[in-house]
Amino acid sequence: MAKKHTELFQIARYDCDVVGNQTLPSMVRMMIKVSGDQSRALGVTDDKIHSLGLGWIITQHDMYINRLPKAGEEVQITTEAVSYNKYFCYRHFWIHDVSGDECVHMKSTFALMDMKERKMGHVADEVVAPFESEKIKRIIRSEKIASLETPELEGEYKVRYLDIDDNQHVNNSVYLGWMMDVLGYDYLSTHEPEQVSIKFNKEVRYGESIHSLVERDNRVSRHQIKVNEDICAEANITWRE
């Protein structure tokens, strides 16, 4: 078992949507904050990673949502850097309510980018050692994300200054906002996400305009974020009313 790290959060109204449920971007930001805090507490700071010529990237999030946290609620967010292989680090997150019931479970895949070569770096044992993660040989399969075939709805979004985080990238939570927004008020205010898988292929940069495309198939929506012909991110979301 790797080391676990837990933090308490009070969910504010401003973390929530019009019906009082915490938004997906807000949930993802909080979970990623907890992993960042654990890393700093264990001495694996961003500065240390950068000094090795590397930077963390996220390649996929798989979220399983029993229920979304609500405005005014207190939740516990726990993370564990479960295992790693030569290229990937596998981290889990859990959001529990005050009764100890699991609201959300997220499995995320991280990789280290060689900043100079702009390609995947190797995961060095000493980077991961403080987390006591298990070293494995195999590649853990994330959820399969079915590609969108015929876009039903489309929206154009320009990257804004506040979309950029302190790593100079569009924050990974922003893509989920673009994806959901095209579904519109009537759909979003009457449906909740039950399972979300999002895969990040290519970085979107400040000043670029993206197209957010969606196609629905019963309870599943399939999403793409495109810059010109490049598919920068893809997602499948399963909804419940």
Next chain:
Amino acid sequence: MAKKHTELFQIARYDCDVVGNQTLPSMVRMMIKVSGDQSRALGVTDDKIHSLGLGWIITQHDMYINRLPKAGEEVQITTEAVSYNKYFCYRHFWIHDVSGDECVHMKSTFALMDMKERKMGHVADEVVAPFESEKIKRIIRSEKIASLETPELEGEYKVRYLDIDDNQHVNNSVYLGWMMDVLGYDYLSTHEPEQVSIKFNKEVRYGESIHSLVERDNRVSRHQIKVNEDICAEANITWRE
């Protein structure tokens, strides 16, 4: 002296911009949260206001910024509903750091909208009594906001689902994001707001597209948010490098 209410906040990286300063929208959301929490604690809930056929609106914020809170910092946010007259309630906010130094002071003017008649309602004594606010006859003057004359930069923004808050309005913090964004990365990553006055004239609704216009004059930027020919909000921001 009216009752004061204080809450502690940990400023997360996701509350901050690319240089690690808390963003104006995030600061405003936290301050408004504190006033909402005080109101609920004193029994002046939104439900109670709505049951009187009324709803709170904000007409102006005047912010005086010694320094912006930073990522990782703990701050205290205090609010006091200082005084009121027949039409307006005057509320102050302060953000203090752990040394007790004042980072930000904000003076805000609230009014009660008669939801049926869509016009300003009277501020009933019983609504304000729990705050122990001083009843005054005079209208307190907010900062004068100079109108923009010749727009230098312009951006178009569509209201997104997540811009709408649980009052079914575009959250007041969203306007500041639209206003600042047109100034662009190079300006925003090298300048900090020192004084901000923003006036809200007309509600923007879901699905509308707004134009964010700006003109600069030395250290001051003058902003307008327009829907067609309607000026929905105006602001003056004084910047320091």
